């Protein structure tokens with residue numbers, strides 16, 4: 001578990017991280033998103049004790065990083081994959097890290113095998129491709145078999161096989177009950193990998209929600225309804241417009257469909273029931289993560305405004321709405 005409480009970092013007049021409070025829970029992959037300059041790296045550096053907070057605190061497994069006796073055994077991190085001496089071999093780089101944390105040398109060979117670098121373990125790291133650096137960085141993160149992994153852009157520079165390997169690795173680590181906190185700019189990959197999302201913009205928290213809820217809450221999500229006939233649709237649409245839903249539009253072209261924004265499937269279903277309108281279909285259509293993320297970060301102030309009453313009832317899922 002990673003716990004942030006009012007975490008703040010200022011560099012002169014720049015507020016890089018602005019009062020972040022959140023829990024990154026174990027047993028899940030939590031994706032950390034935000035535009036360039038949002039404060040992701042600064043947040044990760046403070047979690048790892050590489051930067052001192054101006055205010056608030058960042059705790060790993062209940063304590064600050066500095067209080068960990070053998071940090072690599074509690075938290076593994078990949079921040080700057082290329083931050084190592086180019087003349088050192090992959091193996092000697094990892095051996096040095098292992099020694100300082102009381103980790104046996106055989107574990108180094110184990111993680112080199114895990115990340116697919118066993119054959120080049122004795123080659124100078126300076127000759128590595130970006131993808132190989134990333135694999136070496138991940139090997140370093142796994143070295144102490146830690147309960148927490150903090151990975152900044154781990155798939156950067158990896159080929160499709162490598163990207164998939166990282167996805168499967170972090171999912172397997174989460175399934176073992178570990179805490180995974182990872183950033184990436186690749187939204188389609190993040191959608192496949194993360195269970196939960198934390199989104200920040202200009203140092204502030206914009207969203208902290210399970211993936212499905214994040215997508216369904218997006219202003220781009222809509223509820224699709226199909227009524228038993230056109231008269232039913234007219235009655236329902238009129239009442240929804242009177243209620244001030246964000247938009248109510250004909251959909252699907254057969255005279256019975258509506259696309260509704262600004263209401264959950266549950267609200268629409270309850271309203272239809274109240275009006276005695278028969279429904280043949282009711283489902284939430286969520287945008288892709290890329291669409292939802294772009295919309296959120298482009299209109300972050302608006303999102304903050306709508307995070308209140310409109311979203312207090314999570315939109316019903318398709319299954320629930322039908323049931």
Ligand code: ADP
Nearest residue numbers: 011014016034035036037038039040041042043
């Ligand atoms: P991200 O990782 O989301 O791209 P960063 O955490 O790198 O964002 O940066 C957040 C803000 O803090 C940016 O405005 C950046 O310019 C600033 N910043 C980061 N590190 C420093 C530093 N060492 N000195 C001054 N400003 C910094």
